[in-house]
Amino acid sequence: MIKERIIRYQGKKITVLFSVDRCTHYAACLEGAPEVFDSSQRPWVMPDAASPDKVAEVIITCPTGALHFERKDGGAQEPVPAENTLIVETHGPVYFLGDLEVRDQYEKLLLKDTRIAFCRCGMSKVKPFCDNTHARVGFEDAKEIAPDHPSVPSKEIPKGKVTAVLMKDGPIKLTGPVTIKNGQKDIIFQGTKALLCRCGASKHMPFCDGSHRKSDFESELGCVKII
Numbered sequence: 001m002i003k004e005r006i007i008r009y010q011g012k013k014i015t016v017l018f019s020v021d022r023c024t025h026y027a028a029c030l031e032g033a034p035e036v037f038d039s040s041q042r043p044w045v046m047p048d049a050a051s052p053d054k055v056a057e058v059i060i061t062c063p064t065g066a067l068h069f070e071r072k073d074g075g076a077q078e079p080v081p082a083e084n085t086l087i088v089e090t091h092g093p094v095y096f097l098g099d100l101e102v103r104d105q106y107e108k109l110l111l112k113d114t115r116i117a118f119c120r121c122g123m124s125k126v127k128p129f130c131d132n133t134h135a136r137v138g139f140e141d142a143k144e145i146a147p148d149h150p151s152v153p154s155k156e157i158p159k160g161k162v163t164a165v166l167m168k169d170g171p172i173k174l175t176g177p178v179t180i181k182n183g184q185k186d187i188i189f190q191g192t193k194a195l196l197c198r199c200g201a202s203k204h205m206p207f208c209d210g211s212h213r214k215s216d217f218e219s220e221l222g223c224v225k226i227i
């Protein structure tokens with residue numbers, strides 16, 4: 001499994017779980033519930049400052065999965081979205097929303113989640129997650145990410161989970177129903193198999209074009225702890 005550094009903020013009716021490794025300061029929480037999430041204070045999370053429903057509602061807008069919750073009051077736990085969607089941020093990470101399993105190339109289960117931001121620049125210090133290094137190093141996609149990749153109509157796509165296999169020193173191999181959108185929310189791919197670049201060198205982003213073989217990409221350099 002991926003060993004994340006998790007801090008638990010206990011409230012009376014809900015516990016907020018914060019993954020230090022996965023926060024990219026997207027700030028959906030700060031904007032959604034400033035009475036609960038306030039980075040100028042310590043502790044910066046106050047789970048009892050709003051209703052558990054409100055806290056949960058805001059947490060599921062965190063696109064990186066840095067925030068999760070556990071209800072103690074019998075309220076609904078986080079729903080699993082019916083469809084799997086990846087949004088490729090221009091010059092940034094790829095955000096996953098859906099029913100996802102992450103596995104290593106030997107199929108060992110590393111993580112199950114509904115929200116993850118995957119690094120695309122290859123430079124993150126917490127691979128496979130994004131840590132905003134792309135902004136610091138000036139990562140840029142080689143060309144505009146446009147809907148020019150072969151895909152199948154959505155009606156032919158079955159329902160179910162998608163598996164992301166982290167290929168050593170190579171791409172993320174997706175297997176399962178998935179829709180991929182660019183930063184403008186145009187659909188660029190629908191299907192059940194795709195290889196996503198994570199070395200930063202592909203000329204056909206977000207897909208792998210084999211450039212990792214020439215780019216000295218080392219997927220285990222600057223990687224979260226795996227146990």
Ligand code: FES
Nearest residue numbers: 197199208211212
């Ligand atoms: S992982 Fe980047 S080109 Fe293959």
